[in-house]
Amino acid sequence: GENVEQHPSTLSVQEGDSAVIKCTYSDSASNYFPWYKQELGKRPQLIIDIRSNVGEKKDQRIAVTLNKTAKHFSLHITETQPEDSAVYFCAASPNQAGTALIFGKGTTLSVSS
Amino acid sequence: DTGVSQDPRHKITKRGQNVTFRCDPISEHNRLYWYRQTLGQGPEFLTYFQNEAQLEKSRLLSDRFSAERPKGSFSTLEIQRTEQGDSAMYLCASSFSQGGGKLAFFGQGTRLTVV
Numbered sequence: 001g002e003n004v005e006q007h008p009s010t011l012s013v014q015e016g017d018s019a020v021i022k023c024t025y026s027d028s029a030s031n032y033f034p035w036y037k038q039e040l041g042k043r044p045q046l047i048i049d050i051r052s053n054v055g056e057k058k059d060q061r062i063a064v065t066l067n068k069t070a071k072h073f074s075l076h077i078t079e080t081q082p083e084d085s086a087v088y089f090c091a092a093s094p095n096q097a098g099t100a101l102i103f104g105k106g107t108t109l110s111v112s113s
Numbered sequence: 114d115t116g117v118s119q120d121p122r123h124k125i126t127k128r129g130q131n132v133t134f135r136c137d138p139i140s141e142h143n144r145l146y147w148y149r150q151t152l153g154q155g156p157e158f159l160t161y162f163q164n165e166a167q168l169e170k171s172r173l174l175s176d177r178f179s180a181e182r183p184k185g186s187f188s189t190l191e192i193q194r195t196e197q198g199d200s201a202m203y204l205c206a207s208s209f210s211q212g213g214g215k216l217a218f219f220g221q222g223t224r225l226t227v228v
Contacts, residue, residue, distance in 0.1 A: 043222060
């Protein structure tokens, strides 16, 4: 089955710096790749997603890139702010008909001011 | 709040007891998922419904676990003979299948503690 690896597990940046989180997946049939942000004690919230027919997607300070050949995708956060501090999870959807998301283990991002 | 709602938010139970959790998805969403999340880990898929049909089950879903979605609306997840290893956050999510949408919106979760 699908396996998603995420790194780094922790990331500390200064306010205003950029942060990059990378994920790799194993199943070439995966076609949907969302990113979730989870603050302490709260639900995971979808922040951006990308489908396999697109190489890059941007939403304000957040962007996601996808390399289908290498089977990896990345989250880029620019001009980081303290409120970006949270755990970020990548996920992959492993097949066309089903929709179960397989998650990475998460990256704890700390933005210090 | 018109999002996914879960009840209860917290449950403490003694080992060996049965527990049942409820999830109410976003009303127009026909897909419903259950995930389990332990500390420091990403959500792990348990099972998935499209309308009332349970279409996929993870091998994590042992025979002590059962999920239902009787009328294609709310869902229940029951754990029988709870064990300490069942302690986790149980998350429900829902999405809409049409338009190729796979956006999944999560509920606040039910935190289970087995003592």
